[in-house]
Amino acid sequence: MVAVIHTSSRLRAVLQYNEKKLEQGHAECISAINYPKDADALSFDQKLNRIQRQLALNKRTKVNTVHVSLNFDPSEKLGKEQLAEISKAYLKGIGFEKQPALVYEHRDAGHPHVHIVTTNIKADGSRISLHNLGKNQSEKTRKEIEIDFGLVKAQDRKVQEFTLKPVSVKAEYGKSETKKAIANVLDIVLKEYKFTTIGELNAVLNQFNVAADIGSEHSRIRKHNGILYRVLDKDGKRVGVPIKASDFHFKPTYRHLQVCFQANEMHLTCSKDSLRVKNSIDLTLLGKHNVSLPKLINILQKDGIDTVTRKNEEGLLYGITYIDHRTKCVFNGSTLGKQYSAKGITERCIEDPFSLHQQKSQKIGMDVGQAASAGNVYLVGNGSSLENDKSLDSLLSPVKDGEYIPNPLKKPKRKKQKGFSMGF
Structure with missing residues (x-):
């Protein structure tokens, strides 16, 4: 099993991506974790509102949406119940077991995989740290799930795929x-x-x-x-x-x-192998405005896709080719579509990898993290959880302006100094 984690600040865009696959018949929402209704009984707005109400508890954290894809070996035949159970075990392993989450089974590639949409904002308004989430919690959980569910191990598959070494x-x-x-x-x-x-x-x-x-x-x-x-x-x-x-x-x-x-x-x-490359690119860029071309190439490489670029004497990108080492397929960018061509990728990526938006997001995340580490506990209302405090209908209703903003998350006002003394 291979887990790929994407984070962003655009919940609606991430949810629409999965819902569009559902409308096209390429996906199915198989589980709604910590929702008051089953997945098949939820409308798009209800799916969105449940998580949005949680985001409203913490206005200061901008990167508040987590989009995970769990990818399995093509030889594995996994039913919806198994995929839902694996997804729940994965969320528990990375510390998201109490978060509202939607699980979508995608059927648009040559291997079984699911997409999980959730948030790192907790029911008390604090946030779950995303720092090294993939390297630490996710990697440990992935290995445990492979053993518990008898899945093909990712590291074994990786050795088989990349035995070919460069010529010296x-x-x-x-x-x-x-x-x-x-x-x-x-x-x-x-x-x-x-x-x-x-x-x-x-x-x-x-x-x-x-x-x-x-x-x-x-x-x-x-x-x-x-x-x-x-x-x-x-x-x-x-x-x-x-x-x-x-x-x-x-x-x-x-x-x-x-x-x-x-x-x-x-x-x-005849095959659907190109969809894996397009999905990987779309997921990396989905809802983000701070991904540079080098960063995109690096993320795709971790997913087993090498990117070969061609530039002119002025350094402008005029050609791009994708090599998928898992499906063993090579695609020229223009054959995948305009948005995957050299021009399309240039327009979708930023020039400066350290954009102002990214710097601000990092600073805000550090501020909230420091407040949490100082021992502050953020409570909503009388201290009960969101699920216990609201009716089932209100959980799925839209968030009103000014609703659910915990006072401890607001900046404290500086006290006015009444007087001063001078020492000699």
């Missing part, structure tokens, strides 16, 4: 060693990965310090549909002795690649 440039001076190293990479990439152009093939090969060279436009290699394979150094420059495709026993020639391109194009057209 130490082989650059020996043709036999270079050929052997390149052959190891080609044998796995050509058999397992799905690509439809030389550019997409090179996007994968370059990850392992190998390049397929078809020559310049008027070169002899291009004229005779030839192809050379080369080793790259850490800067992407060609080094060592080039090897002709015909020198390899499995003949990775240009003609053979064209057959691969056609077969792979049919597979990619």
